Amino acid sequence: MKRIRWGILGTGKIAHKFATAMAQAKNVELIAVGSRQESTAKAFADEFKIPHRHASYEALVRDTDVDAIYVASLNTQHKDHTILCLNAGKAVLCEKPFALNTRETEAMIQTAREKKVFLMEAMWSRFIPAVVKAKELVLAGKIGEIRMLAADFGFRGSDDPKNRVNDPAVGGSSMLDVGIYPLSLAQFLLGDHALMTSTADIGPTGVDRANAVVLQYNSGALAVLSSAVNAVTIHEAFISGTKGEIRIHAPWWRSERVTVYDNGKEIETFSMPHNTYAHEADHVGDCLAAGLTESPVMPLDETRALMKTMDALRASWGIRYPGE
Ligand SMILES: NC(=O)c1ccc[n+]([C@@H]2O[C@H](COP(=O)([O-])OP(=O)(O)OC[C@H]3O[C@@H](n4cnc5c(N)ncnc54)[C@H](OP(=O)(O)O)[C@@H]3O)[C@@H](O)[C@H]2O)c1
Incomplete structure (x- = not known):
């Protein structure tokens, strides 16, 4: 090859x-x-x-x-x-x-x-084996139909207004920095949402430092997502379905463990070591070898959908970047 x-x-x-x-x-x-x-x-x-x-x-x-x-x-x-x-x-x-x-x-x-x-x-979180496994389990019907997804990504970062995540001049935002991960997981597992509601804590530089987002899908399923650059969150992803539950253990975006439950009773745990960013690089290599110009796992239409959601969230929180 x-x-x-x-x-x-x-x-x-x-x-x-x-x-x-x-x-x-x-x-x-x-x-x-x-x-x-x-x-x-x-x-x-x-x-x-x-x-x-x-x-x-x-x-x-x-x-x-x-x-x-x-x-x-x-x-x-x-x-x-x-x-x-x-x-x-x-x-x-x-x-x-x-x-x-x-x-x-x-x-x-x-x-x-x-x-x-x-x-x-x-x-990169879409390509680590734990997240790949969770998606496979969902697709195989292991937990039935998803009713609820809870996922978060929050850390306590710098308060410096010039820090990359706080500075609007370089696109600072909790949502764009880390909220994008749970949002992308929701898109990966549930597709396009039908309804969205949210709120954010806007910091002194005028960008969000923490936020909470609820998405609802045509099936009625809910995704409850949060992110922060000023507070540590639980770092788990929990997918709850009509026949069972899947926990992507903390920190879910670089998790090494996935557990399946039935109404809270542990059924099976998978150990899933990973090589961080190597998986996404391998995927690009596989796509290029197959002559593809887009990834079937992270397609450009999904990237656009995620960005539209983040634009709508920012607009509802009153955040505009210079030049917008
Ligand atoms: N996937 C992940 O896990 C992950 C984690 C952290 C960040 N990120 C993303 O990666 C990107 C970079 O983040 P980072 O934490 O690596 O930032 P960083 O340490 O500040 O590095 C950014 C790089 O951009 C280049 N650059 C070009 N013009 C610049 C300018 N005017 N001022 C400063 N740097 C400039 C610089 O490279 P040269 O000096 O070599 O030109 C600099 O080293 C962001 O979009 C962030 O969201 C992803």
Whole structure:
């Protein structure tokens, strides 16, 4: 099988974690990195033994040896950086949130589809074995029809107004930073919702620091979701159906354990170790090997649906980013 030759755009925290995880992925070669500065490109390349180091993102996308680029820049830059890569014919795995809003998302999707180049949101939690297992159990009818999903992602982060998650100038928001994970899980398990209600705690910088969202589906099922960047939450996902329940143990988005219950009585527990971001990289490799331009697991139409939901939530909380 052909090895996918990856480049990484940006050298921040998540770029480091992704590069570390690449060592566990199949059929990948991390061959290039692009940074705004030569010094950071070199330091990153030395740390991960990456042969091609580029002192600009433009030079990275011109690297003819690169097949796929992982976009690991700030929320406000995902659109321009993704389009830069797509226009150079590179497959793209773009960090979440995919963009700031639906308008930007549409531009990215349109470019990928016009150019027939692979594009996927890096919603890595969908690819870890525990979440894959939970979905398989649901599809196999193990818990009957879903009646209720509860999921959350909250941490106690910095109060610094300039911190990435608090600063509206770089797309700060609890919802865009971590609320997107439970929202994506609800979309993964239940599809499009019919009704939505929510509330948020807006911080001094004008963006949400915590929020609670309830979605209702045509079947009547409910998803009760919450997120925070100023408070720790329970970190579990609990899926309750007409015939049983599934717990994706905390922290559910990188869980290593799934338990099935029948009316609260434990039936079976699965141990599901994972290799963090390697699973999403492997999935991109599988898609490229199969000649796909979109992922069947994290399709662009679902990315757009998630972004529309987040736009509606932000609008209802009165949050607008500069330039919107
Ligand atoms: N999947 C996950 O688990 C996960 C976790 C955390 C974050 N994320 C997402 O990943 C993205 C990056 O987050 P992060 O925590 O890695 O952020 P970070 O540490 O601040 O890194 C962001 C990178 O963006 C590049 N950049 C370009 N222009 C910049 C500017 N004007 N100011 C600052 N940086 C600039 C920089 O790379 P160069 O200096 O090399 O150019 C920088 O290192 C965000 O969209 C975030 O939502 C995902």
